[in-house]
Amino acid sequence: MKLISTIRPLLALFVIIVTVLLLMMMLNLTNYALELWQHLQSLPAVFTWLVGVTVGTLLITSIWVIWRILRPSAGTVREGAPEPLDEVSLRERVQQAEVSGVDIQEALHELEELGRRRVHGRIQITLFGEISSGKSSLIRALVPQAEAETSVTGGTTRELMHYHWVTAAGDELVLTDVPGLNETGGELDALAMEEAHRAHIVVFVCEGDLSRSEFNALNPLLALEKPLIVAINKLDRYSTEDQDAIRTRVRERLEQYPELQIVGITTRPAQTVVRQLPDGSEEEVLRTLPPLTGELEKALQRAIDGRQDLLESLRDNAIFGLVASKLDDAEAAHRRHTADELVRKYTRRAILGGLAAISPGTDILIQGYLGTSLVRELCAVYDVPARELEIEKVLDLSTRQIRKVLPLILAVAGNAFKAFPGVGTIAGGLMHAVAYGLIFDTLGTSVATILETRGELRPAPTSLLFREKLGEDLDTRIRSLARLALESSKDQKRQ
Template sequence: MVPEQGPVNGDSHLALARESLRELLNDKRVPPAVRSALAADYQQLQLLLEKIEHGHIHIAVFGRVSVGKSALLNALLGETRFSTSPLHGETTHATHARWQEYDAGGVFLIDTPGINEVAGEERERLAHDVASRCDLVLFVVEGDITDTELRALRQVKSAAQRLVLVLNKIDRYTPADRELLLQTLRQRAEGLIEAHDIVTAAAQPAERIVILVDADGNETESRRRPAPDVAALRERIWDILKAEGKTMAALNAGLFAGRFSDRLSHEIIVIRRDLAEKVVRNYCLAKGVAVALNPIPVADLLAAVATDAAMIIHLSRVYGLPITRGEAGSLLKTIFTQLVFLMGTVWVMHLAASALKGISLGLSTVVTAAAQGAVAWYGTYVVGKAAEQYFAQGKSWGEGGPKRVVQDILDSLDRDSLLAQAREDILARLKPLL
């Protein structure tokens, strides 16, 4: 039986998904450090793109240990391709096989480890990882769903685009018990799985004793295993692939691309923040030392402005939003205006220390110079953090404007600790020069 191809709009969905994955893979704006940090994710992205380009569909089984996941796949395949055992933990790695019965670009069945394996955090993570990259997940149970299984079902639901709940080993139950179990499963899985996506199966029926009576009335006892019963599951899978195959694959690719984009954005933000912090601190030290070494107050202020403006230009490049010197000057003026309003006493200390430095001698000159340099260091740090916030928000101050940004930064900083750190750094640089 070969199902028909999906609806025409499935092709357009796949085309969009394919283009989206290619854009993510070929985005030249991503810093090399980010690509290195997300190397495994980029590899998965490439594999997902190849999967779509070849028209492959991936179907994975998910569930507790020994519910019959491997046996279920073997029954669908019509041959033993996946290992089965009464012992727990037979499946230790995700394995796959091509389902030749469905000829529509290539359907692959994927077996996964049990979700409740002993010391199985790594295996559970592997199973969840496989589920997030598959187009259809068969969640297998062997009776009423447990609380552990229900929690896992919710987790899988968040990672998988399409789910089918399979009640396996139904040969163990009477018809009345089967109907009661199905009714219970529909109630407990309400909101997670549609009723028509809950099916029954007997992947590996238990052996039965068969008694044969010959013509003379002699009885012969033998044990036979009935044939697997996966007809309802096979039909449901075919119906889903027929109606949703291409769209399902596109949506799954879109979900993965969305999660990847979120992680990519987060990683870029983290790396930019780390780099911005280094840039700001380097300029703080450069300004602190320059101010400490220059005994002329006016020259100190000119050096401060030049250093801060250069730092702002550097930060704009870190965030991929380069600005001109004029724009940097305007931004610095905006920040400086708020600093003078909110931190006026610090700048009075700055000017007073500058005057003292010019008339001090010996060790006191070094100490006073370091104190003034530390104040300049601190001021540049605040300017840098404010500019960084401005660029991080896409060259915007946000609803509260620059005053709110600067105030929040001042409130979040431990000024005494920063000044102490600045003095130590500046003294370490000054002593070899004086």
């Protein structure tokens, strides 16, 4: 508020100066224009025309140039294949990660799978959709000899199943059946999504209009930028008018994606017929009719007959993205593991330090060599610059938090030792050792969490998290630290 009140007069002064300058400029310009007009009057008419035409042309050209610059770029057609991600640098990254001890198995497996798929060279089509939308039935309709299971209960397909399909045009394709979306609470969605990355073409099977979750599931698929076909299934359940209405509705909802192909299919149409029995009575029988998948087959053929190199590079790019994200995950897990080890190492050291203290004071500080090097080492693990000033602030703020809870920690520690038979009277050093251990464990995990989530060392949030974590699960943590302190104390005595 103070700042605003001092700025106000300056702002007013600025407005006055700008107004005066603008006024002067306007008067000057008017004067200049009038002078020019008078000059032109004294010249032959052809000169006046010439100046008029030149000024007009200049104005129109500059307006046209400005419009070209500011015109929204939407609608520009993507020309040619997209720049493929750099496979060489991706493989280099995998190698470097392996040297640093990161588990590269999943990323490597993905690249090997890409190699295998490149060798057999078949177009891969992944079916995607909610449970029971009819994905397995579609496979059965397209490849009648395939043994795809179908069920009324939903959640039949729980793993990836590949089917070899030779189309009427003679193209060799691989159809992949994936688990339905939201199957067992979405547990298998990632499996389905990964397979969509590996495909050349994705067919999104839905029944009727798109539900909200289907609509949301389409977004990450569209982001893959590969040919996507939305197949509206089970159309046999609707009258012709309703079928048209459903198609129109789906088309309207997806109109911002003109590259999407929308088709209607019935993969396992059923019809109830009334049958006359010999005794004159009647019974209702469910009759399965031949599937209708022509529209989808045509759409697939269109996608296949397009540019093969484009299909390949889109598939490759999606897989490279998948490899990169698997590497990111593996690197994050590796960092977390290294950070955990570090925290354990420093907790042990802190316990030993506590045991070695000759007369433990009532004031526990975490400044000093041990605290500083724990934070510094954690920063190195997360590739974050470790500034001395920030480290000091983290330690200082956290120490302030300790003072409030230290009596409680010492009391719980004293109590915990009672659970160990034959420990006898507890020396203050042992209790302090446990408190030190708890503090270093909490500090380490808090710093690691902040570094991981924020990508930088932030003293205030770190100390807040430290306070929150310090009281968490106190009994259990102190009991295991007490055991560690006792073992360390015994080791010390033995030496």
